[in-house]
Amino acid sequence: MDAVRQGGSSDPPGAAASIADAKRGLGSVPFARALVTGLLLALAVVVARFSWDLPMSSFAERVAFDVRSLQAAMHRPAAQDPRILLVVYTPATQEATGKRSPLDRAILARALANLDRLRAKAVGIDILIDQPQPEDDALRSTLRAMRTPTWLAYASAAHNGADMQPWQQARLDALFRDLRGSRVRPASIHLEADGDNAIRSWPRTPRDLPPFLPQALAGNSNGAHYDGSIRYRMPADPERQVFLSLPIDLFAQPETAAALADQVRGRIVLIGGDLPDSDRFVTPEGRLANPDTAFGRQFRENIPGLEVHATMLAQLLDTRMPTPTGASGLWLLAFLVVLAGAFTAMLDVRPWVLGVILGGEMAFFIATPFWLQNIGVDTRDLPAVGWVAGWLLAFMATEAAVRALSSEQRRFAQAALGKYLPRDIAAEILRDPDKLSLTGEKRAIFALFTDLEGFTRLSHRLRPEEVAPLLNAYLDGMCEIVLRHGGTIDKFVGDAIVALWGAPIARDDDGERAANAMLEMVAFARDFSTRGDQAAVRLGRTRVGVHYGEAIVGNFGGRDRFQYTALGDVMNAAARLESANKALKTAGLISATALERSNSDAFRPMGRVTLAGRSTPIEVWEPAPDMPFADRRALAQAWTAFDAGDLSALNTLHALTARYPDDAALQFFVYRLEDCGPGRHFELREK
Incomplete structure (x- = not known):
């Protein structure tokens, strides 16, 4: 430390020694405190990386993802898709056939025969034929006669748990043995909903299951399965949903079916239920949209599983498959977020400068997930809420360590300089010890x-x-x-x-x-x-x-x-x-x-x-x-x-x-x- 000269005088001898001791001690942090801070920073990295899987943050991550999905869908409204037709069982169908569950198979057989004549591009059936019914022979005959490529629903007791008993799977296996050599093949219809019954992601398809129905209908049944988020679309016209949906009753008679030939020809037809009490799922957009508003009615509160399959099929046909962030990218982002929180806590700047920095970081946390969503990056596993939580944990842990260190610095300053200089001057000298050599300025x-x-x-x-x-x-x-x-x-x-x-x-x-x-x-x-x-x-x-x-x-x-x-x-x-x-x-x-x-x-x-x-x-x-x-x-x-x-x-x-x-x-x-x-x-x- 340079001596302070005042007309040839120097520092008090005790001050120089005390300042030297202070400079040696300023950087010392007890090992226990450093260890605790390090553990908290490691925990912050874990939170910033795995918040989708943590019980306290997974709900918030889902809501954040749903907001991003809604924004992306609003950004690109879609006209009605001319490639896909939904043929559905409705409550009116159940009333007319007198059957609730299983669904009537006689009307299915007649509809399939008529659709086959109308030259559909392909047919996908989201109905499990896993229980015996009197109409099974007629349906089996119709399926054997199909000239249109047809994919029939298949499920496994090993993967569906209580929803699929071994005897049901045995009947399915027997049915497909009978259909061997026909144009009807099995396709998995397994969907995986999150804990809130919302369908956000493509399901995992085990290797012992046949190809996933949308993938099979898209023509790449032998390709690698996509593992990412579902991109739902908002209808550009509230009166016309993204997919045309017609009751199966209209196709049960040749005359009414022929009148709908233009709606069938060249399209992929998906057959299944649109019933209020079964096989319905919430969409990310549907969770947020208010059904009492015109805008909210564009996103229904829930949709049938058949429409979920149609959405994924359209996503495949459009090649709108978001690029996964990847584990390495998520780890890198988690580390950067935690480092940002730690370094922000260590900044010694004016409040308004700190406010600008904090505002910029918060803007990054909010805007980046939306930007990635809009440029085609899959944000389904992006821990946007975890970033904020990890940053906050890192900030607080580092801030506590900095405050503890500052407290030590204040004690050093009080011991070394408190007898000779005012406290605020001592604090300034502690930040820049060379200022002690200041002799005078205007x-x-x-x-x-x-x-x-x-x-x-x-x-x-x-x-x-x-x-x-x-x-x-x-x-x-x-x-x-x-x-x-x-x-x-x-x-x-x-x-x-x-x-x-x-x-x-x-x-x-x-x-x-x-x-x-x-x-x-x-x-x-x-x-x-x-x-x-x-x-x-x-x-x-x-x-x-x-x-x-x-x-x-x-x-x-x-x-x-x-x-x-x-x-x-x-x-x-x-x-x-x-x-x-x-x-x-x-x-x-x-x-x-x-x-x-x-x-x-x-x-x-x-x-x-x-x-x-x-x-x-x-x-x-x-x-x-x-x-x-x-x-x-x-x-x-x-x-x-x-x-x-x-x-x-x-x-x-x-x-x-x-x-x-x-x-x-x-x-x-x-x-x-x-x-x-x-x-x-x-x-x-x-x-």
Whole structure:
């Protein structure tokens, strides 16, 4: 550490040793704390990577994905698909056939025969023929005679659990043995819903099952199965769903079926149920859309499984298969998110800069999943909520570690520098120890001086054990105001306080901070002696002076002691302003030079005065927050008019003094104006 030279002097010997110890200790973090922080960061990575699988976050991830799916669907509304036709059993079909479950197979056989003649491109049947019915022979004959490529539903007891008993699978296996050599082949219809019964992803197809129905109908039954999210589409016209759906009853008779030849020819026909009480699933969009609105009706609350198959089939035909993020990509993103949270917690920047950084990171977390969804990346397993949770966990863990380290730094600073420098200067030196070698620099500052009127006489009347608590309580309150408004406490001179704004750190709003501190100090001092034990003592009035100007700031002192302070005319002027309060009967005075940099309207004019020992007049203002704004403005306007030579403005001034007969400062102000005349100033002769 460089020695601080003040006229050939150096640092106090103890300070140099203490600072050296502090520099050695600043980077030390106890092993236990580092271990806990490391474990929390590792946990944050796990949360940011696997939040889809965690019980506390999986629901939120589903909702976030549903919002993205809805936005993507709204972005690209679809016209009715001309390639796919749904032929469905409806409640009316059940009523006409007199069969609820299993569905009537006689009408299925007749519909298949008629559809076969209408030259459909392919037929997919989402109905399990797993229970014996009287119409089975007719249906079997129709299936054997099909010339159209037909895929019939198949399920396995091994993969469907209680929904498929071994004897049912045995009947299915026997049926397909009978159909061997025909154009009818088995296709898996297994769908996998999430815990909320919403279908978001393509199901996994085990190798011991036949090809998945949409894949088989798309013509790539031997290709690799897609493992990603389903891309549902929003109908461009609320009155026309994405897929044309017709009751199977219309195809049961040759005459009505022939009338629908144009709706069948060249299309892939999917046959299944559209029944309110079975085989229905919620879609991501349907969970969010309000069915009571026109927009919401474009997304039904739930859809039949047959339409889910149709959606996946259309997705295959359109090759709208989102690119998976991949495990390595998800791990990389998780690490980056956690690193961002940790580094953000370690930033030592201004609040507004931190706010911009936080806003940018939150925008990234929100916008990136939507952007990836829209450019064709599969966000089904993207842990968007996990990113935020992982970032927050990393931020809090690192913030706690940084705070603990900062606490150690503060203890080092207090031990090494607390005896020689003010606390805020010590904190600045701790962040940049080289600043201790600062010898002086010119800065524009706001200087504030206070003095407690009559305290010396009062202290002679009180016992010593009464003076210290009283003065300490007063100074504590006044200093807390200075520090809360970002000021630097320069020194104490008995009951007086000297404070600075603009050094050692300058802020754009230093003027506003200084003015607000002045207002609060005047109010605090006025009320202090009326509270608690102080009420019996009755302290005198506190006088405050504030001025703005250039000063030399730095470390000044002798060989063994030095102080960070300011020297210059601005300090003298602020001290004279504090003293001028006595003559002007005011509680506080701030120069116009300082006030115009504060943007405060809580002050009233007190004219121009020449301070003791100075030749140039200065315009001064007094804190008057309790005076209505209209009266403050009227006073300022009247003084400006009078100062410009308008003597009629005295009428307004006298009216104001009449309204405030107990306001000695206002009364004396108007008296001075009359005595001095327009454009003149009042000369103070005493310091």
